Amino acid sequence: MIMAPRLRKFSLAAHIALSVGWIGAVAGYIALDVAAATSRNAKTLRACYLAMELIAWYVIVPLALASLLTGLVMSLGTKWGLFRHYWVLISLLLTIIATVVLLVETQTISYFATIAADPATSSDDLQSLGSTLVHSVGGTVVLCVILVLNVYKPRGMTRYGWRKQHVRKPGPGHKEEL
Amino acid sequence: MGNRPSYPGTPRWVKVSGIIAIVLVVLVVIMLLTGHGPGRHTSSVDAGSQVVFSGVVDEHSPAEVRRG
Numbered sequence: 001m002i003m004a005p006r007l008r009k010f011s012l013a014a015h016i017a018l019s020v021g022w023i024g025a026v027a028g029y030i031a032l033d034v035a036a037a038t039s040r041n042a043k044t045l046r047a048c049y050l051a052m053e054l055i056a057w058y059v060i061v062p063l064a065l066a067s068l069l070t071g072l073v074m075s076l077g078t079k080w081g082l083f084r085h086y087w088v089l090i091s092l093l094l095t096i097i098a099t100v101v102l103l104v105e106t107q108t109i110s111y112f113a114t115i116a117a118d119p120a121t122s123s124d125d126l127q128s129l130g131s132t133l134v135h136s137v138g139g140t141v142v143l144c145v146i147l148v149l150n151v152y153k154p155r156g157m158t159r160y161g162w163r164k165q166h167v168r169k170p171g172p173g174h175k176e177e178l
Numbered sequence: 179m180g181n182r183p184s185y186p187g188t189p190r191w192v193k194v195s196g197i198i199a200i201v202l203v204v205l206v207v208i209m210l211l212t213g214h215g216p217g218r219h220t221s222s223v224d225a226g227s228q229v230v231f232s233g234v235v236d237e238h239s240p241a242e243v244r245r246g
Contacts, residue, residue: 086192156189166182 003077011077015070019150022063023143029055030136036112037131042123049109049116049129056102056109064099071095084161087149094149098142105135 003011029052036048071092075082083089112129115121157165 086189090192090195154189154191156192159185162185 001077002079008074008078011070011073015067015074018063018067018070019143019147022060022067023140023147025055025059025063026136026140026143029060030133030140033131033133033136036129037133040123040127042126045123045126045129046116049112049126052132053106053109053113056106061102061106064095064102068095068099081161081164083158084164085153086156086158087153089158091146091149094142094146098139098146101135102139105132108132 032048032052032055036045036052039045039048072082074080075088075092080088082092109132112132115129116126
């Protein structure tokens with residue numbers, strides 16, 4: 001089902017805002033993550049772990065889920081489809097993987113925050129917690145790959161897309177939608 | 179009619195990306211199996227205690243943690 005132009009533009013604007021917001025939120029998270037990895041100050045460590053949990057649960061996770069949802073709407077509501085073009089399919093897979101890893105990682109983040117919230121936790125114990133930098137930086141790389149795919153839209157149809165395209169030829173008024 | 183062009187095949191960029199992805203996955207699996215995986219907490223805090231703390235986590239919503 002192809003969306004009307006106004007609805008499509010609104011959905012596209014929402015999708016861009018949520019997706020770029022996801023990258024921005026992770027960038028803010030990484031700043032805290034770096035501080036958690038390098039600081040030796042107990043107050044700083046406590047503050048970082050608690051803030052990391054709040055950002056993860058209340059900013060990054062909602063943005064990730066909303067971005068995934070609007071991405072599905074955009075692909076299904078336009079001529080691109082979900083399984084017709086490789087760049088859409090790969091973007092979808094990477095987004096799902098990034099979201100699943102994020103949801104698993106929030107358990108670790110909550111674990112850190114629970115320990116950090118306990119006043120009895122010593123400074124040494126806080127330092128031994130470490131960081132989630134590998135995941136947050138790796139996640140940012142994946143999000144940037146998705147961003148590049150969505151901007152450049154490299155050519156290449158799946159076998160399914162090829163079959164669909166040659167079943168129903170586009171009419172003369174057919175235009176690019178994104 | 180019925181002269182549908184044949185499928186041109188998977189593009190090169192998809193094949194190259196697939197190979198890179200497979201290599202990365204294999205590297206990550208090797209790192210995890212050899213104990214060089216991410217997460218300093220898994221080595222410095224023993225895994226058993228993390229399981230116990232995970233149980234505590236379930237009882238603490240993020241809002242509750244905020245009071246700390």
